Amino acid sequence: MYYGAIEAGGTKMNCAICNEKGEILQTVRIPTENPKETMEKIVGFYEDYSLAALGVGSFGPINLQRGTPDYGRILHTPKVKWEGFSIYEYLVEHLGCRVVVDTDVNAAALAEYLYGALQGVDNCMYVTVGTGIGAGIILNGQLHHGMLHPEAGHILIGKNPKDLVKCFCPFHESCLEGLAAGPAIEARAGRPGSELSQEDPIWDLESDYLAQALVNYTLILGVERIVLGGGVMEQKHLFPKIRAAYRKRMGGYMDTSQLRNLDTYIVPPALGGMQGIKGALALVLPK
Amino acid sequence: MYYGAIEAGGTKMNCAICNEKGEILQTVRIPTENPKETMEKIVGFYEDYSLAALGVGSFGPINLQRGTPDYGRILHTPKVKWEGFSIYEYLVEHLGCRVVVDTDVNAAALAEYLYGALQGVDNCMYVTVGTGIGAGIILNGQLHHGMLHPEAGHILIGKNPKDLVKCFCPFHESCLEGLAAGPAIEARAGRPGSELSQEDPIWDLESDYLAQALVNYTLILGVERIVLGGGVMEQKHLFPKIRAAYRKRMGGYMDTSQLRNLDTYIVPPALGGMQGIKGALALVLPK
Numbered sequence: 001m002y003y004g005a006i007e008a009g010g011t012k013m014n015c016a017i018c019n020e021k022g023e024i025l026q027t028v029r030i031p032t033e034n035p036k037e038t039m040e041k042i043v044g045f046y047e048d049y050s051l052a053a054l055g056v057g058s059f060g061p062i063n064l065q066r067g068t069p070d071y072g073r074i075l076h077t078p079k080v081k082w083e084g085f086s087i088y089e090y091l092v093e094h095l096g097c098r099v100v101v102d103t104d105v106n107a108a109a110l111a112e113y114l115y116g117a118l119q120g121v122d123n124c125m126y127v128t129v130g131t132g133i134g135a136g137i138i139l140n141g142q143l144h145h146g147m148l149h150p151e152a153g154h155i156l157i158g159k160n161p162k163d164l165v166k167c168f169c170p171f172h173e174s175c176l177e178g179l180a181a182g183p184a185i186e187a188r189a190g191r192p193g194s195e196l197s198q199e200d201p202i203w204d205l206e207s208d209y210l211a212q213a214l215v216n217y218t219l220i221l222g223v224e225r226i227v228l229g230g231g232v233m234e235q236k237h238l239f240p241k242i243r244a245a246y247r248k249r250m251g252g253y254m255d256t257s258q259l260r261n262l263d264t265y266i267v268p269p270a271l272g273g274m275q276g277i278k279g280a281l282a283l284v285l286p287k
Numbered sequence: 288m289y290y291g292a293i294e295a296g297g298t299k300m301n302c303a304i305c306n307e308k309g310e311i312l313q314t315v316r317i318p319t320e321n322p323k324e325t326m327e328k329i330v331g332f333y334e335d336y337s338l339a340a341l342g343v344g345s346f347g348p349i350n351l352q353r354g355t356p357d358y359g360r361i362l363h364t365p366k367v368k369w370e371g372f373s374i375y376e377y378l379v380e381h382l383g384c385r386v387v388v389d390t391d392v393n394a395a396a397l398a399e400y401l402y403g404a405l406q407g408v409d410n411c412m413y414v415t416v417g418t419g420i421g422a423g424i425i426l427n428g429q430l431h432h433g434m435l436h437p438e439a440g441h442i443l444i445g446k447n448p449k450d451l452v453k454c455f456c457p458f459h460e461s462c463l464e465g466l467a468a469g470p471a472i473e474a475r476a477g478r479p480g481s482e483l484s485q486e487d488p489i490w491d492l493e494s495d496y497l498a499q500a501l502v503n504y505t506l507i508l509g510v511e512r513i514v515l516g517g518g519v520m521e522q523k524h525l526f527p528k529i530r531a532a533y534r535k536r537m538g539g540y541m542d543t544s545q546l547r548n549l550d551t552y553i554v555p556p557a558l559g560g561m562q563g564i565k566g567a568l569a570l571v572l573p574k
Contacts, residue, residue: 061542076542123433137507139426139433146410146426146509147543154540155503158445158461171538174445216442220424220507222433251458253441255348255363256434 003284004046004054004097007104007276008087010079013038015045016277020052022285024277035085043094053098054091055283057107057276062087064102064145072101075148100283103149107279108269109136110143112227114282116270121225125217126275127153128230129210133177137221153177157212160205163188180209182232198237204245207238211245214266218250224258229269242266290571291333291341291384294391294563295374297366300325302332303564307339309572311564322372330381340385342570343374344394344563351389351432359388362435387570393430393437394566395556396423399514401569403557408512412504413562414440415517416497420464423566424508440464444499447492450475467496469519485524491532494525498532501553505537511545516556529553 003022007014013030030041046054061077063070072088091099102110109126112118118126122141128134133153137144144150159167159174165187169178178184185193188202196202214226228242243262250259258265269275290309294301300317317328333341348364350357359375378386389397396413399405405413409428415421420440424431431437446454446461452474456465465471472480475489483489497515504510515529530549537546545552556562 135507139431140429142427144426144509147511147545148509148541150509151506151541155506156445156499156536158443161448171540172536173538212443216503217507219438219442220422220504222431222435222437224434249443249459251460253458254435254438258434 001052002049003281004051005277005281006056007280008056008058009104010059013042014277015042017049018281020286022281034081039090046095051095051097053284054095055280056087056099056101057104057280058087058101060103060149062103064149098284102143102283103136104276105134105136106143106149107283108275109138110282111271111275111279112269113138115278117227117267118225123223124225125223126227126229129181129228129232130230131182133181152217155213155216157209163205176209176213180206193232203238203241207241207245210242211249214246215249218254226266227269228266233268239266239268288339289336290568291338292564292568293343294567295343295345296391297346300329301564302329304336305568307573309568321368326377333382338382338384340571341378341382342567343386343388344391344567345374345388347390347436349390351436389430389570390423390436391563392421392423394570395562396425397430397569398558398562398566399556400425402565404514404554405512410510411512412510413514413516416468416515416519417517418469420468439504442500442503444496450492463496463500467493480519490525490528494528494532497529498536501533502536505541513553514556515553520555526553526555
């Protein structure tokens with residue numbers, strides 16, 4: 001019995017084939033071009049296997065209302081060629097197997113929940129901080145969707161008056177992604193964040209912006225642990241800085257056992273870049 | 288068969304006795320003093336009835352983890368006499384019936400969901416804006432708790448640089464309750480908000496602060512409708528102002544059918560001040 005998993009990103013599609021134990025047998029990376037070309041290659045990769053089911057963790061925004069005709073359809077997006085394209089419909093038609101679609105970050109959250117840093121934590125989230133910022137949310141042990149899917153990377157935060165770089169988000173004057181994702185760091189520094197020293201004050205600003213968002217996630221969702229992943233978070237020195245900023249911003253307001261130790265509250269991922277594909281697989285693997 | 292409902296507030300306890308249809312037969316209002324005096328009066332009100340069950344919507348913070356020894360116990364609070372007191376334990380001991388405890392705002396959210404402005408909306412919330420700000424949240428048709436209960440009234444928001452009044456919250460430099468609850472409005476105006484004209488620019492500031500929070504609730508939770516209640520929201524002219532500020536702050540980013548009509552997205556309550564008691568009752572009434 002074979003299962004498929006696709007991590008569908010804006011620049012590449014990571015595809016895997018696994019057995020029913022979730023062991024990865026084969027992988028391929030396909031560049032994200034037009035839907036037609038890209039999907040033909042994906043189907044080509046899978047068609048020699050008779051898949052029992054295929055899980056997809058996709059970029060968004062994407063319709064996730066199961067049982068509606070638009071389930072798995074990409075919505076209004078800057079990736080114009082993909083707008084209106086139904087990943088779900090295409091894969092069901094061409095592979096004839098069960099297909100389950102969720103967001104890339106929800107898949108990552110699920111993988112960390114089942115196999116990684118969020119195990120046993122029934123209210124939790126995975127936040128990726130890279131060229132964009134996104135979040136997957138698990139509440140009461142289930143992936144949360146709401147009316148679409150969480151867009152928590154774009155929450156409004158207070159801009160530091162000393163920060164002269166304009167918010168990068170074309171929609172918001174002052175949102176997390178626009179102020180704290182890679183491009184904003186690079187604009188402040190004049191070079192990529194990876195080239196900055198650990199002592200650069202840009203990291204204090206970055207940590208405060210992230211802390212503002214994390215405090216709001218805690219206050220609204222009551223999450224018991226937050227994983228921070230993505231390219232920017234490869235700067236491991238950020239973790240203590242973010243925890244300190246979080247403590248200051250929370251001001252002791254919410255007092256729970258989980259919050260008393262921020263070292264176990266705000267943590268790095270445990271799956272070393274495999275969250276996306278393992279999570280996509282977990283969407284369809286037998287429990 | 289009789290059911291009891293208590294809306295437990297910081298200044299008064301609204302108590303009701305109902306039949307199994309939820310029809311209120313008798314009510315009493317008991318001032319909130321010491322736990323001992325207050326609870327004795329409450330038990331006195333109920334003890335002639337053999338209650339099948341009693342629902343409580345309480346001020347917080349309060350432990351809501353069912354099955355733990357601290358379920359229904361008031362946590363660290365400025366109401367020092369109540370800190371550490373277990374409403375649940377006292378009522379079970381003295382009335383011998385099933386007791387279910389939740390927050391006052393979760394009870395209000397539940398009532399609006401079952402009988403009011405949130406009917407049929409499975410992801411929704413009730414926000415009260417008065418001397419404080421609190422929120423009850425329903426996700427997938429169930430009250431949400433997380434590790435404690437939502438404290439969404441205290442989320443951090445960006446302070447308008449022209450706003451010279453200090454944030455009233457003793458914990459946060461710039462949070463919703465501290466900037467947008469009644470005391471902040473009164474401090475800006477030098478008199479209660481109820482005495483201000485509808486054209487006062489204070490209402491634009493108020494609407495923007497509330498809109499910032501509502502946008503974040505939408506982006507994080509994916510709620511499909513938000514009820515705004517409480518004393519401040521008796522100023523009905525605020526609704527169009529908040530909707531306009533919300534539209535501006537969201538910047539067209541999230542595009543769902545629900546958000547296309549903000550007149551049905553941000554709405555007043557439908558239960559005319561009876562949310563709290565009806566919701567407390569709904570915690571225990573047979574479905």
